[in-house]
Amino acid sequence: xxxxxxxxxGLVKPGGSLRLSCAASGFTFSDHHMSWIRQAPGKGLxxxxxxxxxxxxxxxxxxxxxxxxxxxxxxxxxxxxQMSSLRAEDxxxxxCARGQYFFxxxxxxxxxxxxx
Amino acid sequence: EIVMTQSxxxxxxxxxxxxxxxxxxSQSVSSNLAWYQQKxxxxxxxxxxxxxxxxxxxxxxxxxxxxxTEFTLTIxxxxxxxxAVYYCQHYNNWPQTFGQGTKVEIK
Numbered sequence: 128x129x130x131x132x133x134x135x136x137g138l139v140k141p142g143g144s145l146r147l148s149c150a151a152s153g154f155t156f157s158d159h160h161m162s163w164i165r166q167a168p169g170k171g172l173x174x175x176x177x178x179x180x181x182x183x184x185x186x187x188x189x190x191x192x193x194x195x196x197x198x199x200x201x202x203x204x205x206x207x208x209q210m211s212s213l214r215a216e217d218x219x220x221x222x223c224a225r226g227q228y229f230f231x232x233x234x235x236x237x238x239x240x241x242x243x
Numbered sequence: 244e245i246v247m248t249q250s251x252x253x254x255x256x257x258x259x260x261x262x263x264x265x266x267x268x269s270q271s272v273s274s275n276l277a278w279y280q281q282k283x284x285x286x287x288x289x290x291x292x293x294x295x296x297x298x299x300x301x302x303x304x305x306x307x308x309x310x311x312t313e314f315t316l317t318i319x320x321x322x323x324x325x326x327a328v329y330y331c332q333h334y335n336n337w338p339q340t341f342g343q344g345t346k347v348e349i350k
Contacts, residue, residue, distance in 0.1 A: 230277075231299070
């Protein structure tokens with residue numbers, strides 16, 4: 128079955144960096160677009176970034192453009208979200224999800240806390 | 244950016260009753276609208292895409308309707324496992340945006 132497992136979250140100081148990983152299994156990873164979505168504590172969902180199946184096309188939300196970079200390694204069946212210049216308002220659970228438009232498969236989420 | 248507005252914020256419903264959730268887009272999103280269910284501590288679960296197509300394994304008591312700017316998610320007879328937060332999401336253009344959610348609670 129489709130499985131997405133995020134890792135790499137944790138506590139980071141404001142201005143710091145973190146790289147989240149999303150390990151995929153149960154499907155042909157290179158055939159599918161991937162996205163990242165986050166949810167601040169007690170808040171709603173915010174789409175962050177998209178990467179095409181080949182990695183050639185990427186989109187970002189305004190809130191993270193220039194600070195976050197999405198990437199993928201199809202040989203490793205993994206997607207990544209490199210986060211830099213982190214702010215307190217980036218504190219959230221970060222989800223990877225399979226898909227470009229709507230998301231039928233999600234990871235379990237990975238908590239990122241930005242605090243001094 | 245298209246703003247998605249859901250109403251009501253909280254809906255109190257008795258088990259077995261019908262629940263009707265609304266989602267409005269600030270401009271037309273055609274039928275490019277999805278609905279998700281989220282329970283505490285869990286990832287969202289896709290219920291509906293294309294405004295009215297049920298995702299794989301979603302019970303028939305969930306139905307979606309609407310197009311353009313007005314959308315509705317109907318749960319025909321609420322079961323205990325349906326008490327959760329529901330989000331709508333448009334994917335008509337970038338950036339995709341979500342509504343703020345409707346919490347369906349037990350009356």
